[in-house]
């Protein structure tokens with residue numbers, strides 16, 4: 001669809017970056033959406049792959065063209081000149097970040113920071129952060145509107161939770177019933193005061209007392225029922241919803257995880273608790289409360305129009321007081337979530353490398369580094385909570401003032417016989433119920449902004465596309481002939497030099513071929529192996545299985561045929577048996593033992609306190625580094641795959657153990673591809689290639705062997 005002109009003032013909505021280097025992409029998405037496009041981060045990633053170092057201004061300039069903008073880079077000396085800028089524009093920030101300048105008004109600069117959300121600065125603060133470079137964007141006369149496919153939204157996942165709709169219906173019914181019962185109490189009180197007392201009607205009093213007891217009992221039971229339903233829904237959601245989100249997360253492609261620290265994923269999952277509580281309780285209760293509030297207002301009008309108007313005016317002022325704090329609370333929440341991610345990632349990072357920290361005697365420095373992040377989180381979190389308390393104080397003052405004014409008006413009405421004491425009492429009881437509900441309602445509405453931040457964090461996971469799967473269930477399929485990589489190129493940034501260029505290689509699986517790939521450090525061997533293993537996509541080119549594209553053969557079916565050890569591989573915190581069988585209870589124990597025997601680990605494992613049942617982990621020293629590599633090899637052997645892929649499988653092994661391991665692996669059925677720095681490994685393969693300058697060059701293995709023997 002073509003947009004003839006963009007008419008109207010562009011409104012910028014927050015698009016949060018998900019990775020440190022994605023700020024430029026997120027800024028461009030915000031501006032594109034402000035001019036009528038509808039793009040999200042997954043879409044932005046599909047049009048521009050950001051390299052590890054982030055985006056240059058030139059890259060942003062080129063990307064602007066994709067969205068129909070003419071871009072202009074400007075160096076700004078004096079911020080007074082910025083009033084003349086075409087806004088929104090992209091600013092270079094703190095020398096290493098991009099933000100969107102949305103507007104300048106009243107001497108304040110309103111920006112959208114893709115790492116946090118909207119923020120406002122006065123001129124001094126703004127000048128402290130602004131690096132002086134602006135990218136101004138002018139939409140062209142006609143631009144094609146881009147609408148990214150809407151990914152799965154958070155609410156889609158919530159709604160699909162089993163029994164959620166039914167639970168919402170029940171909570172609504174029970175909450176409404178409880179609310180209506182609560183409204184009946186003031187009416188009974190009024191009757192008692194206005195009719196029973198003046199007439200000393202003891203019989204009526206008896207009837208009213210029984211009625212009141214029944215009402216209060218129903219109300220209490222109703223509340224209990226509502227709380228039970230909410231608890232059940234909340235626990236149900238916790239289980240199902242967490243499973244859906246984490247399950248979806250685990251199905252995302254490797255590149256999603258490569259670009260994020262595990263701490264990022266973990267803290268995103270923490271958002272589930274907040275959102276779940278809101279969806280199963282706050283939201284539904286608010287809807288019921290809104291309905292009952294309207295009823296109580298109607299009843300209050302019955303007692304006194306002027307006093308009800310005073311109550312409504314108080315409510316408007318209370319909402320206004322809350323609104324005053326809304327934007328700042330949301331910003332502080334966003335900042336605290338971002339700070340929490342950094343804190344957790346820093347801590348996990350350190351725990352992962354604790355021996356290095358100790359050996360270099362930098363525990364104190366590490367603690368300081370983590371503490372700074374933690375302190376930042378604590379201060380943001382404090383601010384977010386403090387703002388909520390402050391808002392509460394202001395509201396309290398407003399409501400108190402309203403109470404005094406209404407009380408004055410009420411007593412005056414009684415004195416001038418416009419109202420009975422019973423009516424005044426009932427009015428104030430209704431007013432109390434009304435404010436209680438209205439307050440929960442406004443608290444929940446305000447909380448929506450905080451929940452919005454949590455939802456956006458979860459949507460980063462939910463909206464990312466999972467890996468292509470073959471059908472609902474994988475069928476048993478065996479590689480019969482070969483696996484080919486055809487014209488495969490790999491690069492990690494749009495303008496960066498490709499690591500692998502048009503590589504082609506066929507592994508003859510039928511004849512159990514053995515191939516080695518050697519090359520200098522950083523030449524791209526591991527990246528190529530990951531493409532063969534189907535865990536990474538090439539930038540161009542394809543993987544063919546028995547001549548069919550991988551997508552046709554089926555990703556899951558293909559992976560059922562392969563076993564792999566990657567360079568960065570490690571052990572799970574689990575028993576040795578679980579590590580070798582990969583938690584498959586159907587794998588017989590003797591197959592595990594056989595695999596361990598082949599890699600020469602039997603006697604070492606027998607010496608462990610609990611033998612095969614010993615729990616090992618990457619960071620414990622029960623097994624040496626070389627033993628761990630052999631255990632990883634046993635994992636592959638135990639799988640009996642048609643194609644084995646090994647990255648530096650003999651690293652950390654002495655020549656004798658290396659020889660023994662290769663002697664055991666090589667005769668096994670199944671083709672093998674070894675990525676290695678060990679020239680000795682060339683003696684065990686049929687063919688070898690050297691990856692050099694992105695090209696796969698054949699190596700004469702016989703000649704290489706003879707040369708080594710001569711040395």
Ligand SMILES: Nc1ncnc2c1ncn2[C@@H]1O[C@H](COP(=O)(O)OP(=O)(O)OP(=O)(O)O)[C@@H](O)[C@H]1O
Nearest residue numbers: 052258492499520521522523524525526527528567
């Ligand atoms: N996910 C990634 N993002 C950005 N760059 C990457 C990524 N993976 C690999 N690279 C880069 O690609 C290049 C090749 O890396 P690779 O690990 O494939 O080399 P290698 O030949 O296996 O090296 P080594 O022998 O040292 O293990 C390196 O410069 C690396 O920084």
